[in-house]
């Protein structure tokens with residue numbers, strides 16, 4: 001395990017002295033089952049479509065076991081590459097980022113993840129991990145440079161959401177598909193694409209878009225201000241030049257979404273693994289009015305403020321993120 005290489009960090013922080021190996025995390029998770037979990041074994045904030053699409057993927061014969069094998073091979077190599085080329089945050093380097101990871105992990109009730117910053121100018125962050133491999137979070141320098149501390153906390157909370165919701169194997173599978181053509185992942189991806197039917201690929205993308213909604217909710221649960229969750233997604237739209245002092249208007253974004261309602265271009269989203277950022281923001285705004293959100297964030301509920309049920313919230317979110325059904 002990578003963490004063994006850094007075993008001497010255990011005494012540097014009270015949080016580091018906590019037992020946070022992946023095995024301990026699984027044990028603790030089992031002990032916490034029932035607390036803030038819904039009947040399907042996922043956290044109560046998880047978007048219903050996340051579970052539904054996952055069940056459909058699970059139902060494809062041998063799909064999960066083959067995916068797990070492919071991902072295990074790729075994940076262990078990627079972990080080593082990230083450790084070779086990236087910077088591991090900790091109490092002594094980038095302690096503020098390390099602390100955000102500790103905070104988000106504590107809020108969601110997961111083990112403290114290793115977080116790396118890597119030299120890459122694309123606005124991206126992702127999580128690597130499978131059922132058997134301790135997860136780690138990778139943040140691209142391009143994203144790190146362009147977000148505020150509050151927005152970065154949302155990003156880290158989002159990535160912790162992937163861990164909390166056990167997205168590991170399918171999440172890695174999706175990353176491999178996206179990585180097709182890059183040198184490191186090219187061979188594995190090419191083999192993978194030959195194995196995947198078009199139907200399975202569509203399904204994996206549909207699941208991935210739903211899983212992103214789940215994790216945006218995790219980001220909102222971990223953030224300090226929900227506006228940061230909206231603005232960081234907005235930055236994915238326009239790239240967020242460094243030093244940019246302008247701001248995004250949510251009403252204007254809504255109108256923009258309306259403009260593409262009946263166009264064919266929207267169907268391109270069927271092959272996308274993330275919902276369009278505008279849709280993500282709309283789904284976040286729905287969750288901000290959900291009773292589950294206030295269960296996690298009671299301090300944000302104003303006196304007398306009503307909230308929608310999870311079922312109604314999920315239904316409203318589907319209108320934004322379900323590419324085909326939502327446009328009827």
Ligand SMILES: [Zn+2]
Pocket residue numbers: 158159162212215
């Ligand atoms: Zn994500």
